[in-house]
Amino acid sequence: MITKVHQMSSDPRVKQIADVTTTLLFDIVIDLNPRLSFGEGPFGRRILFGASGGSFEGPKLQGKVLPGGGDWALFRPDGTMTLDVRLTLQMQDGALVHMTYGGRLVVPSDLRTDMTDEKKRYQVDPARYYFRTNPLFETGAERYAWLNDIVCIGSGYLVEGAIAYRVSQVL
Secondary structure (H helix, E strand, C coil), X not given: CCCCCCCCCXXXXXXXXXXXXXXXXXXXXXXXXXXXXXXXXXXXXXXXXEEEEEEEECCCCEEEEEEEXXXXXXXXXXXXXXXXXXXXXXXXXXXXXXXXXXXXXXXXXXXXXXXXXXXXXXXXXXXXXXEEECCEEECCCHHHHHHHHCCEEEEEEEECCEXXXXXXXXX
């Protein structure tokens, strides 16, 4: 659950509205291919973390991540990673859903050495870094058409050979 920060406003048009709440949509693990580096460009260092597969499961949805998508991540000079992800989800019944999201991975400077270490990165507590996404979905499958009209948030963390997220629907 996300709580709203109450702010005082002198503008009479500002209304008190309900707090934003969420419910679990699914947990997802995305297996990764070896990374491909495009090098330092005008906006930072671009790296493709290609998806080689994976799985997701939640109260109403389960299935697999199909190979071929990925994250065209941009590492800014300050160390923040900007995500640009496109994935294909295949539901348990075979229906296909296009999932896209942006987001940020912000690692405090005192953790950057551990996060770049192949063995230590998976042991770093995800509560020590900020890794948030905003998944959206697109499908023509009638059974899952409700996904076309929802907004989600995700909390990410590193797992061996993959990336994982807890994705929640904003109600």
